[in-house]
Amino acid sequence: MEGSTLLCVPLVAKTVEQMAADMAAAKAAGADVVEIRLDHLSAFRPRVDLEFLLKGRPLPALVTYRPKWEGGEYEGDDNQRFEALRFAMDLGAEYVDIELKVAEEFVRLISGKKPENFKLIVSSHNYQSTPSSEELGSLVARIQAVGADIVKIATTAVDIVDVTRMFQVIVHCQVPMIGLVMGERGVISRLLCPKFGGYLTFGTLDAGKESAPGQPTISDLRNVYNIRKIRADTKVYGIVGKPVGHSKSPILHNAAFKSVGFNAVYVPLLVDDLANFLSAYCSPDFAGFSCTIPHKEAAVTCCDEIDPIAKSIGAVNTIVRRPADGKLVGHNTDYIGAISAIEDGIRGSRAKDAAVSPLAGKLFVVIGAGGAGKALAYGAKEKGARVVIANRTYERARELANLIGGLALTLAELESFHPEGGMILANTTSIGMHPNVKDTPLSKQALKYYAVVFDAVYTPKVTRLLREAKEAGAAVVSGEEMFIRQAMGQFELFTGLAAPESLMRNIISSL
Ligand code: SKM
Incomplete structure (x- = not known):
């Protein structure tokens, strides 16, 4: 193993048979550990089922029996829960997770009986927020004091800035620590574990098999983020946006x-x-x-x-x-990416390096006056086009049109705007982007006045706008080309x- 962080697949199946199958799949997917979530089993029989699951397991096992009051599924009393966890330890489970709130009692129960290679994880979950650095620090101290071999703290990111506090705590923790920040804003706490020295991170077998919000798949951890290659000196780059989940x-x-x-x-x-x-x-x-x-x-x-x-x-x-x-x-880099994609789209196989841009003299309509709209408007102007800005709010269109010297319209006005044929249209808004693929910024009826239509949206590759533009007889340029x-x-x-x-x-x- 190159990175030091363990990759753990949470098993959340309802039957032991399915869990056993998922365990084998986790091994095949390259996991180091599986977390057996006993609380997800629909009819759990402690002795029989633990023996079945732990005997001949293909990977080291972390056994968790999470109660409702800590975000799990178990609703019974703690004694039965403790008994099952202790039995898992006796059967050779490598790790057991116990919640901080009851850890003292459980530690007393297993005191003097811990097998040599067994490690107790003491965990604390916060599904609302991420406490201050001081509070996180004192939580770590309390978890350590109760006798944890491994500290586990999972909090929730209200803002991505919350994750920095978790990174700091992990870096300074004196004992092995699992520190994760749940939710979409906390995803980097899961991806960057090896950089900050996190003991373990969770990766699901498939989307939809998460045991906590924000877990990536193990396949993405390994094959997209190359997590095994991440080290302390690995630089971090990223796409900053809202939303960002669609980004390729x-x-x-x-x-x-x-x-x-x-x-x-x-x-x-x-x-x-x-x-x-x-x-x-x-x-x-x-x-x-x-x-x-x-x-x-x-x-x-x-x-x-x-x-x-x-x-x-x-x-x-x-x-x-x-x-x-x-x-x-x-x-x-949007400006050159988009303009060159549109120019090449118009030229087709004809000489690509012709001195005069095919945009020169054309009426170039930009939908949207945000960042990408500005890049397209600037680029079109640079290439000698006459520029029109159409935007939902007229004031924004006006501002940009004033800046670059062009006409401003509302989106509604654009519907009946066709002073000439052969115009070029560029959508720079997110209208039509996944998941809102049925949306489009301009009616098909209005598209027949355009010779070329470009859409900066690249998810999906062919948006409704591009499909209808093609049907209306225009040449289309996909946002994918600009994206690349x-x-x-x-x-x-x-x-x-x-x-x-x-x-x-x-x-x-x-x-
Ligand atoms: O300008 C680009 C940005 O660099 C990356 C991106 C994306 O990942 O979806 C889209 C465009 O806004």
């Missing part, structure tokens, strides 16, 4: 990093407030970020320096922490190396 950036960048042997991991970062996030994650370990909706404009004010093009655009989609002085430098190109630019800024283009294309087309 982690799959793409992790594979690209791996292909060139770059010691870094790329994670999803569900961020509510960009300024708070950047001031909390200010160590050199957090080396760079991609920014997506809704943070691209806030990123301009949060960076210490902005590249001149990103400054003119007024939006940043890439932040790099300069190694020499730790300063955050903002860039924009902007990511290539980011890779170069992050690593200083040429982007592995064919690998990146293969990854995206295989999804």
Whole structure:
């Protein structure tokens, strides 16, 4: 094993037969440990079932019998629960998890009887929030004092900043510690365990088999995040957005990093407030970020320096922490990614390097006035197009149109806007993005005035807008092409190396 963190698959099946099958699957998936959640079994018979589960088990076992009052399923009395856990220990289970609230009693029960290789995990769960650093520190001390071999604390992330406190506590803990922050905002506490020295992290067999909110699959831990390769000196990059779950950036960048042997991991970062996030994650370990909706404009004010093009655009989609002085430098790779994708889409197989852009002189309609809208509007203008900004709120459209010199419309007005044929349309809003795939920013009726339609949304690859545009006779350019190109630019800024283009294309087309 290269990393020091154990990968544990929680077993939450209702029958012992299914648990045994899942145990074998966990081994095949590359787990180090399984957690047998006795409280999930629908008709648990302690002696028979524990013998069945523990005899001939393919992996070391952690046995947990979580009561309702600590977020589990068990509703009976504690004595029966303790008996089952003690029996599991006697049968050779490598670990037993007991809740801090009753740990003293359980420790008394097993005192002097612990087998040599047995380890007692004493756990505390908070399903509401993550306490202050001081409170976490004193919780660790209480868990240690009760006689834990391994400390386990699971809290809930209300904000991604909460996770920094857990990382600090793990780094300073004198005994092995499992420190996890539950929920989508806490996912990095699970992915970055080896970096901060966490003893164990949970990975499910499949989505839907979680025993706590935010658990990734073991397959993603191993194959997307390359968790076995993460060490203390591994740099962290990530996609900052809200939402962020749909992003394919982690799959793409992790594979690209791996292909060139770059010691870094790329994670999803569900961020509510960009300024708070950047001031909390200010160590050199957090080396760079991609920014997506809704943070691209806030990123301009949060960076210490902005590249001149990103400054003119007024939006940043890439932040790099300069190694020499730790300063955050903002860039924009959307602009070139999107514009070149649209130009190549129009040119088709014709000469790609023609001096005059096929956008020159065209009427170019941008839907949306956020970060991506600004990049597209700026790019189209640069290429000599006449630009129109259409936005749900007119004021935002007006501001951007004033900035770059163009016309502003509301989305409603765009429906009947067709001063000429052969226009180009670019959607830069998230309308139509997974899971809202039935939505579209413009009616099919209005699409017939466009020769080319581009959608920055890339999940799904063919949005309703693109499907209807094609049916209306337009040439379409998928956001996937922009996504690949902007990511290539980011890779170069992050690593200083040429982007592995064919690998990146293969990854995206295989999804
Ligand atoms: O500008 C890009 C960003 O860099 C990454 C991204 C994503 O991961 O979905 C989308 C775009 O906003």
